[in-house]
Amino acid sequence: MAIHQLNHAVLYVRDAERSTAFYGDVLGFSVVQSFPGAAFLRAPGSTNDHDLGLFSIGEDAAASGASRRTVGLYHLAWEVETLGDLADLAAKLSEHGALVGASNHGTTKSLYARDPDGLEFEVVWLIPARLLTDDDRNGAITAPLDLASEIERFGRNAPSGIGVSRHAAL
Numbered sequence: 026m027a028i029h030q031l032n033h034a035v036l037y038v039r040d041a042e043r044s045t046a047f048y049g050d051v052l053g054f055s056v057v058q059s060f061p062g063a064a065f066l067r068a069p070g071s072t073n074d075h076d077l078g079l080f081s082i083g084e085d086a087a088a089s090g091a092s093r094r095t096v097g098l099y100h101l102a103w104e105v106e107t108l109g110d111l112a113d114l115a116a117k118l119s120e121h122g123a124l125v126g127a128s129n130h131g132t133t134k135s136l137y138a139r140d141p142d143g144l145e146f147e148v149v150w151l152i153p154a155r156l157l158t159d160d161d162r163n164g165a166i167t168a169p170l171d172l173a174s175e176i177e178r179f180g181r182n183a184p185s186g187i188g189v190s191r192h193a194a195l
Contacts, residue, residue, distance in 0.1 A: 034101050035078035038142045039086050044079045047141050051121050052103065052114070052148075068103065088143055100137070102147035109181035111136065111150045112172055118148075127170035131161050132186075134175050152179070153186035 038044040045064040048054040054066035057075050065075035091097025105111050111134060118124035118138045125145070126137035136148045152161055156179065 031101075032073055033076050033078060035080065036142075036144060037082045037086070038079050038140070038144070039082065039084050040141075041079040041081040043141050047121070047123075048077060048079075051117055051123060051138075070106065086142075100145040100147050102135070102149045104149050104151065104185055106185055107181065108134070108150050108172070108176050108179055108183050111148060112176060112181070114148050115172060127172065129166070129168045129170045129175075131166045132157060134170055134172070136170075151186035153184065156183075156186075 036044070041059075041062055041064050045054075045056060045059070045066065048066055049056070053069040054077060055069070056064055057067050058065045062081040064079045066077040066079070067073060068076040089097060091099060105114065115124060115127065115136055118136060123138040123140070124136060125139055128135045128137070132152050134150045134152075137145060138148065139145050
């Protein structure tokens with residue numbers, strides 16, 4: 026049996042209430058359950074029981090050691106439905122001082138941000154398989170993202186694709 030998709034992620038954070046507010050205010054997650062020191066959140070439009078669990082470990086907790094020099098999770102990627110959603114999130118992440126990068130990866134258009142504890146996450150829009158060109162498919166690239174040009178190319182309301190790994194099957 027193959028793994029189908031990521032169902033949820035659980036993060037240790039300094040303060041679950043602060044992180045809950047961030048993920049709610051910035052990404053639109055809603056609380057499905059909480060108790061002192063923990064919260065379970067659902068992403069907008071998700072049918073999962075929860076998509077993100079947050080557990081407080083205290084303000085004295087050290088920063089994550091995951092980096093290019095140590096093992097550990099680099100980031101999670103949250104997919105948005107449209108390029109317009111990606112543009113709106115770029116503005117919201119910037120407003121909250123959380124946006125740390127934006128990349129064109131050929132088949133995907135990505136924003137990179139950090140939560141209040143410095144944990145990095147990605148927000149991604151995938152080119153629909155039927156719209157992929159040979160230039161888009163030319164391997165994993167990392168180039169600056171020109172979001173305005175991508176919106177001009179695909180449209181603000183262009184729905185996200187289903188993943189390039191399945192493009193040949195369509």
